[in-house]
């Protein structure tokens with residue numbers, strides 16, 4: 350559960366939005382220069398999101414591809430500035446005058462999906478792991494190699510790997526290096542964006558278990574982004590369900606999975622394919638009807654109303670706010686409000 354008060358709150362997101370300006374095609378530029386009217390619509394990737402993550406808590410963030418999970422993760426990590434709203438890490442704004450304060454860089458770290466893209470192929474592993482901590486004065490440069498070796502050992506790699514390059518490692522090992530690099534900065538908050546999605550299934554469990562073990566040991570707070578509902582349930586204390594830039598449901602993981610209150614959460618959980626084992630009746634799953642609308646022109650009212658099997662007339666007009674839907678649980682649905 351999210352603790353109230355800044356002392357118990359590691360991440361605090363208040364009314365955060367992120368819009369991306371549209372790319373203007375050459376034809377549109379010419380049309381504009383000739384006095385024609387050109388429609389320019391921004392992508393509303395994150396739309397008025399507020400949430401808190403207590404110290405030591407893991408919040409899972411799920412939703413369909415393109416719903417804004419990574420953008421929200423980047424806002425929390427201070428990689429992107431919000432278009433509106435504020436994000437605080439342990440009480441401090443992640444952006445000050447459009448820049449990330451230096452101290453904050455060590456407080457929040459990110460692990461991305463693709464360890465191939467996130468590690469510089471020209472740098473030795475020791476430099477990759479120790480460069481940030483040396484730069485931020487967490488370790489003296491004379492001790493950098495030993496510091497890197499210690500972190501490599503912590504993530505289950507041979508400390509002798511310090512002088513080697515990323516291409517000399519497998520995908521799973523590379524993700525361990527990315528974890529070592531992030532944790533060597535001694536952060537309080539870790540944003541994990543699909544950290545195992547690119548790995549072989551047999552490796553995924555190992556890397557997840559490593560993350561869970563380090564989270565316990567280092568008392569980390571985590572924002573864990575994934576489209577994999579099973580993985581999110583396994584790692585999260587609470588879970589937030591995102592749809593077209595908005596949080597539509599949030600609550601304790603077990604409760605949300607057992608008693609989802611928002612029709613989108615219900616549809617999302619029902620759409621998960623069940624494994625069919627020998628002798629079992631074939632599992633069934635129901636894909637969510639309709640397409641995810643474009644974030645360039647989200648529907649008015651509740652963003653989900655066009656795909657919702659129980660939508661009311663007001664759902665296409667009035668945008669529902671998150672409301673209490675059970676102990677620690679909240680859902681943004683007019684039906685929940687009227688119960």
Ligand SMILES: Nc1ncnc2c1ncn2[C@@H]1O[C@H](COP(=O)(O)OP(=O)(O)OP(=O)(O)O)[C@@H](O)[C@H]1O
Nearest residue numbers: 369392394413414415416417418419420421576644
């Ligand atoms: N830098 C950018 N410039 C323009 N549009 C962007 C940018 N980054 C993201 N978007 C758009 O914002 C929306 C949300 O993208 P985001 O990557 O946050 O979604 P996601 O939920 O992480 O998706 P996925 O599950 O596929 O990773 C998408 O429509 C995407 O095209």
Ligand SMILES: [Mg+2]
Nearest residue numbers: 418419420542
């Ligand atoms: Mg993403």
